[in-house]
Structure formats: C-alpha cells, structure tokens
Amino acid sequence: MSSETLKIPQATAKRLPLYYRFLKNLHSAGKLRVSSAELSEAVKVDSATIRRDFSYFGALGKKGYGYNVDYLLSFFRKTLDQDELTKVALVGVGNLGTALLNYNFLKNNNTKISVAFDIDEAKIGSTMSGVTIYHMDDMEKVLEELGISIAILTVPAPYAQSITDRLAKANVKGILNFTPARLTVPATMRVHHIDLAVELQSLVYFLKHYGVNEVEEIE
Ligand code: ATP
Known part of the structure; x- marks a missing residue:
C-alpha cells in the first residue's frame, strides 16, 4: 500500500x-x-x-x-495498488492449494497466483489453471526471477516454518498462511493467518453461545 x-x-x-x-x-x-x-x-x-x-x-x-x-x-x-498486477506464489499444491489455484482471484482483485511449488514429482512440471508447478529446490531462483514477494502457504503444518525461513531469505515480504502452524518471522515480514478449521469451530461456538443476533463489534 x-x-x-x-x-x-x-x-x-x-x-x-x-x-x-x-x-x-x-x-x-x-x-x-x-x-x-x-x-x-x-x-x-x-x-x-x-x-x-x-x-x-x-x-x-x-x-x-x-x-x-x-x-x-x-x-x-x-x-490498494490495484493499478499494478501483484504476482503471488503458491507453496503446496494439495487439495487446498489446488482449490486456490483454480479460484480466479483476478475476478475481484489485481492479484494472481503466477507460480506454484511442491515436492511431489507427479505434480512438478505440470500446469494447473495455467500456472506451472516447480520443484521446491528451484523456489528461491524462480521467485527472484519473477520478482515475487508474496506467498500463499498450503503445505502440511510441520513443513511450514522451514519453508517460511526460506521464503524470508528469498526476500518474500508477505505470507498468507493457510496452515495451522503459528509462524515465527523476521520483523521485515508480515503473516496473515487463515485457519479454516478454527474459523469453522468458532462459528459453531458463536452460534451455540451467542445465537445469530447478538453482535459485538470485534476489531
Ligand atoms: P491439503 O488439503 O492440506 O492441501 P492434501 O491432503 O492435499 O492436503 P498435504 O499432505 O496437506 O496434502 O500436502 C499439501 C501439498 O503440499 C501436497 O501437494 C504435498 O505434495 C505438498 N508438500 C508436502 N510437503 C512439502 C514440502 N516440504 N514442500 C513443499 N510442498 C510440500
């Protein structure tokens, strides 16, 4: 911004x-x-x-x-810097990663997943929704070539921190973290966390304890 x-x-x-x-x-x-x-x-x-x-x-x-x-x-x-297209990398092309790749962010935003990474040999080299999937070994090189500074993380939780450390070294500044892992990042980096399981659980809790009409401003 x-x-x-x-x-x-x-x-x-x-x-x-x-x-x-x-x-x-x-x-x-x-x-x-x-x-x-x-x-x-x-x-x-x-x-x-x-x-x-x-x-x-x-x-x-x-x-x-x-x-x-x-x-x-x-x-x-x-x-929102919407005049310029913001390229984003996706790390982990599993069920959730695939759904995000297929979801067309461009419809509402000027952000686009431009590249993806995985360790699964069966996926590497293929394209999904026009996005090429590269091997994790090539991550730093590809990110630098494409000048990407934002990544979406959809890998299994135990790998999230070590991948984040690599992303930090590769000059990535923002992570949208879909894994349940709480990440430690340098002060130069920002993480937004989307834990779908927690969101769902909290909705169930709120319905049970507060009903539908009781609204409190949460900021
Ligand atoms: P999900 O619904 O969470 O995407 P999934 O069952 O499809 O789950 P996971 O085992 O959670 O698959 O893995 C997600 C993706 O992350 C897979 O495509 C997997 O190959 C990939 N992956 C696993 N380990 C790593 C890693 N260390 N680095 C990059 N990608 C990884």
Missing part, C-alpha cells in the same frame, strides 16, 4: 478490499453516489464504523447525498 495509508488503523485497512469490491460493482452499475446505510447493508459492517473508516480516507459523506463513488474508487485503487 502507498505511504498515504500509513495512518489508517489496521482494522480499517482490512476492510478496504471489501469496500473496494462493492464500490466497483456500484460503479459498473452506473451509480454515482452511495449512502453509508446502503454500504452497511451490502458489506455487513455497521454504518458508524463505515463513516469512521471513510473519514480516514478523507471521504466525508454529505447528509442526503452520501459518498461520491468515483472519488472512493480512485482512492481505493491507489491505496
């Missing part, structure tokens, strides 16, 4: 792609403005949070007018 966004709180920054996706749809539908209530209904974030978030973007909604869609869109595009 550009330096302009440095002062945006992390919880707000995490909602940016969500806002961006919805605003792109509005723009395609020819809408020029949108109210915080409409946005709130569509992205399921309460309107007070939306107003606070948008004030960080310098977007002040006018009463009875709402927000200017074009202004917000160009702000988000700039902030």
Whole structure:
C-alpha cells in the first residue's frame, strides 16, 4: 500500500478490499453516489464504523447525498495498488492449494497466483489453471526471477516454518498462511493467518453461545 495509508488503523485497512469490491460493482452499475446505510447493508459492517473508516480516507459523506463513488474508487485503487498486477506464489499444491489455484482471484482483485511449488514429482512440471508447478529446490531462483514477494502457504503444518525461513531469505515480504502452524518471522515480514478449521469451530461456538443476533463489534 502507498505511504498515504500509513495512518489508517489496521482494522480499517482490512476492510478496504471489501469496500473496494462493492464500490466497483456500484460503479459498473452506473451509480454515482452511495449512502453509508446502503454500504452497511451490502458489506455487513455497521454504518458508524463505515463513516469512521471513510473519514480516514478523507471521504466525508454529505447528509442526503452520501459518498461520491468515483472519488472512493480512485482512492481505493491507489491505496490498494490495484493499478499494478501483484504476482503471488503458491507453496503446496494439495487439495487446498489446488482449490486456490483454480479460484480466479483476478475476478475481484489485481492479484494472481503466477507460480506454484511442491515436492511431489507427479505434480512438478505440470500446469494447473495455467500456472506451472516447480520443484521446491528451484523456489528461491524462480521467485527472484519473477520478482515475487508474496506467498500463499498450503503445505502440511510441520513443513511450514522451514519453508517460511526460506521464503524470508528469498526476500518474500508477505505470507498468507493457510496452515495451522503459528509462524515465527523476521520483523521485515508480515503473516496473515487463515485457519479454516478454527474459523469453522468458532462459528459453531458463536452460534451455540451467542445465537445469530447478538453482535459485538470485534476489531
Ligand atoms: P491439503 O488439503 O492440506 O492441501 P492434501 O491432503 O492435499 O492436503 P498435504 O499432505 O496437506 O496434502 O500436502 C499439501 C501439498 O503440499 C501436497 O501437494 C504435498 O505434495 C505438498 N508438500 C508436502 N510437503 C512439502 C514440502 N516440504 N514442500 C513443499 N510442498 C510440500
């Protein structure tokens, strides 16, 4: 993200792609403005949070007018660096890795899995959804050649840390970690963790203990 966004709180920054996706749809539908209530209904974030978030973007909604869609869109595009395609590497082409490869990130984002790595000889050299799968031995070389600094990790958990250490040395700055392993990384690296099993378990817990309507703002 550009330096302009440095002062945006992390919880707000995490909602940016969500806002961006919805605003792109509005723009395609020819809408020029949108109210915080409409946005709130569509992205399921309460309107007070939306107003606070948008004030960080310098977007002040006018009463009875709402927000200017074009202004917000160009702000988000700039902030999310959406003008440039971000290449991403996938490490581990198992069930989950394959699903992510087949999932077309480009539909909503300007990010694309451009290369994949595995140790399974049966997969190496093949292509999946147009993406070539390389041997782990070639990882550093290929990442450097393609100038990739973001990786998605979908390997078995016991290998996650040692692969992360290699990625750090190969100048990778961001990891989207789908493994249950909690990773130790240098200060120059950022990890976002998506543990699907934990998310599912937490949904079951919340339903059981809080029901569907009790909502607490969690940031
Ligand atoms: P998942 O649903 O988690 O992807 P899976 O049953 O398809 O699971 P796993 O055993 O979890 O397969 O392995 C995921 C992928 O990671 C496989 O394609 C496997 O070959 C690959 N893999 C295993 N060890 C390593 C490693 N050390 N480095 C890179 N890839 C690995």
